[in-house]
Amino acid sequence: MMNILIVGAGLSGAVLGRGLAQAGHKITVIDSRSHVAGNCHTERCPDTGVLVHVYGPHIFHTDDVQVWDYVNAHAHFKPYKNSVKSTVDGAVYSLPVNLHTINQFFGKTLRPDEARAFIEQTQADTSITDPQSFEEQALRFVGRDLYEAFFQGYTEKQWGCAPSALPASILKRLPLRFNYDDNYFAHKFQGMPEQGYTAMVESILDHPNIDVHLETPYTPAMAENADHLIWSGPLDAYFDHKLGRLGYRTLDFERFTDTGDWQGCAVMNYGNREVPYTRITEHKHFAPWESHEGTVCYREYARACGPDDIPYYPIRMVEEKTMLGEYEALAAQTEGVSFVGRLGTYRYLDMDVTIREALDLLPQLIARFE
Missing domain, CATH: 3.40.50.720 (NAD(P)-binding Rossmann-like Domain)
Known part of the structure; x- marks a missing residue:
């Protein structure tokens, strides 16, 4: 032993x-x-009863059967679809960028094949053959208009630097879809532990x-x-x-409560750089099987991580x-x-x-x- x-x-x-x-x-x-449970710690708000993701939302998604079986042995998982919205220039769009987003943004009614051709022939920068940065990756595959609306400002706020300084691999996590599927993830297994992640880790x-x-x-x-x-x-x-210190980004949360349904979805991104926060999360929507009169929301601000801050995202510059x-x-x-x-x-x-x-x-x- x-x-x-x-x-x-x-x-x-x-x-x-x-x-x-x-x-x-x-x-x-x-x-x-x-x-x-680390950064996936969850706890009940004593005033509203809402199960709050204290360090920001965590949605479990995987194609790994063994991992899915493992977490289900320690928690009862309920089905959950992560459907993200984005407010840009006074309008609300669906993310990830999909056929609905494209049609709404450009004022069109394109079918999948038409939208694919429209993006490739009129929007994408086909002169970029080997994208090296986040910006080049976005310009090559979605074009400047969609890039500036949904990626540029958000990315500058999230990472604190120009998208041209970030590796192209970051954007590969964000798909472009030519159908109306607004499920942010494409994995076979997706869900939320009914009693939260902290209860799951306590069981482990x-x-x-x-x-x-x-x-x-x-x-x-x-x-x-x-x-x-x-x-x-x-x-x-x-x-x-x-x-020396490895670089991280950290998050600050401006927590506020209200009654009823404050924003109608779990996650609302804000793509314009003049809006200081990256997104607002409404935590009651992460457990849609529950019913609460009150609601708990977080405005999320990203910044450089100091010595006494909680590290969230490795920068890897x-x-x-x-x-x-x-x-x-x-x-x-x-x-x-x-x-x-x-x-x-x-x-x-x-x-x-x-x-x-x-x-x-x-x-x-x-x-x-x-």
């Missing part, structure tokens, strides 16, 4: 802790926050071999009594930022990638520590990928410990 210390009670730490506990090891999980961590300590920041002395350390905190923080390579080399030389998850590997990971990577790492760790 190994004594294993896991730093971070998010998805990576919970899944690895559960698997190692089931293999007979003694697990201690610590987290500096007052709750488990509910094992006699797991001891959870909240409001417990990590100190190096804690690792002295552990046979192995699993680190899901920021990669650079483990090394005391001795090579050129300077971060260079520093990341140096930190990864340090991590590879560090014995007795596994670096995992979004923060520990400095990558943007969806929840299902986070769980998949933890499940894949488990047999390797178990074999090593044996």
